[in-house]
Amino acid sequence: MEFTGGIMLPNKTALKIIKKYIIRFEKGEDLNKFKEELIKSLLDHNLLIKTEDGTYTLVSENREELMHSKIGSLREGVEKFVIPSDLKKMKNPKILDLCSGMAYNAIAALHFNKNCSIDMIECCKEVLFLSMCIDIPYREHDIMKEKLKNFFRGNCEGEDKINIYANDARKVIKKLNNKYNVVFHDAFSPQRDSVLYTLDFLKKLYEKMEDNSILISYSSSIPFRSALVSAGFVISEGDSIGRKRGITIGYKNPSKDRVLKRISLTDERLIALSTVGVPYRDVNLNLTHEEIVKNRYLERIRMKEKLLSMGKYYSTKKVKLGKIDKKFLDIQDLNLNSSEIILKMRELLES
Ligand SMILES: C[S@@+](CC[C@H](N)C(=O)[O-])C[C@H]1O[C@@H](n2cnc3c(N)ncnc32)[C@H](O)[C@@H]1O
Structure with a gap:
């Protein structure tokens, strides 16, 4: 992947190729005249890949890394984001589609609930443009293509059912005035680009969410889940789709009828008691990865030193194996959700 100003972007050559066509489009040229040429050029350079459901994804500099998983770009949108959010049952849901990319998640959302309104944030205009040039087998793709056409031609005025913000999500989030029922968090993995997984960014998201709203991410990383808990979310384990670990669901003040699934006991302990649980921080939302x-x-080192001085340091191995004070294990036996367990264990650790 390519880094620009500390943010990870899709493949540089692909973006360069797409840019040439954006210029032609902005000058008024008809998309149908060149979209096949654009797709062919990306395919010829092995930059565009067909996934198992027949939809396309972009490749990165490192051939192992794609924008979507191989099980299918559209399938991912449906199974990792739309179905777990239970969108179908919601009345006029407001969605924040973070890292919209080729708009698969947004199109899937519209397909399952035509009454949703969506604020899309994507820092890379080229991938948004690509969405207009590929085939996505849902009728709602036409709505998205029309929206994107107006966006690229500068014809978007005022608030709409679909709004597109082409900038770093950290900058956009500060300016948004809406409150959301659903957040699709679809950034690259925190190991490669942590900027949208920090406690500080997640706190901002939390502020913009309604009560009983839901945030969904395919990432199950420990520092990310730890940050969600610290930001106030009630976390729940989702199904694993095309991966070993389950996706992560974060609720803001969930109603009593929400079904919450605990994350693994090991993960609860790692988040609460080990330095692996130290979250990513970006207080002013402007640091590089x-x-x-x-x-x-550095924070992990400080935490280790502090715990050692208190006689409460446990190695990651001990935490994983549960070779820790029984008082912590007793907390894990309580009939509480994972966030409550983690907060109680943290309280005990710091007492
Ligand atoms: C995993 S892909 C998302 C795929 C997308 N949801 C879809 O349906 O095609 C991640 C996307 O995040 C974008 N991105 C990375 N950092 C960002 C940031 N700080 N703000 C906004 N978008 C970002 C990348 O340009 C890339 O398109």
């Missing part, structure tokens, strides 16, 4: 990772590394 490298700065965030370095700061977290």
Whole structure:
């Protein structure tokens, strides 16, 4: 993947190719005249890949990394984001579609609930443009293509059912005035780009969410889940789709009828008691990934020293194996959700 200003972007060559066509489109040229040429050019360079459901994804510099998983770009949108959010049952849901990319998640959302309104945030205009040029087998793709056409031609005025913000989500989030029922969090993995997984960004998201709203991410990373808990979310394990670990669901003040599934006992302990649970931080929402990772590394050292001085340090191995004070294990036996368990264990650790 390509880094620009500390943010990870899709493949540089692909973006360069697409940019040439954006310029032609903005000058008024008809998309149908060149979209096949654009697709052919990306395919010829092995930059566009057909996934198992027949929809396309973009490749990165590192051939192992794609924008979507191989099980299918559209399938991912449906199974990892739309179905777990229970969108179908919602009345006029307001969705924040973070890292919209080729708009698969947004199109899938419209397909399952035509009454949803969506704020889309994507920092890379090229991938949004690509969405207009590929085939996505849902009728709602036509609605999205029309929206994107107006966006690229500068014909978007005022608030609409679908709004597109082409910038770093950290900048956009500060300006949004809406409150959301559903957040699709579809950034690249925190190991490669942590900027949208920090406690500080998640706190901002939390502020913009309604009560009983839901945030969904395919990432099950420990520092991310830890940050969700610290930001106030009630976390729940989702199904694993095309991966070993389940997706992560975060609720804001969930209603009593929400079915919450605990994350693994090991993960609860790692989040609460080990330095692996130290979240990524970006207080002013402007650091690069490298700065965030370095700061977290230093914070882990500080935490270890503090716990050692209190006689409460447990190695990651001990935490994983549960070779810790029984008082912590007793908390895990309580009939509480994972966030409540983690907060209680943290309280005990710090007492
Ligand atoms: C995994 S892909 C998302 C795929 C997308 N949801 C779809 O349906 O096609 C991640 C996307 O996040 C975008 N991105 C990365 N960092 C970002 C940031 N800080 N703000 C906004 N978008 C970002 C990338 O350009 C990329 O398109």
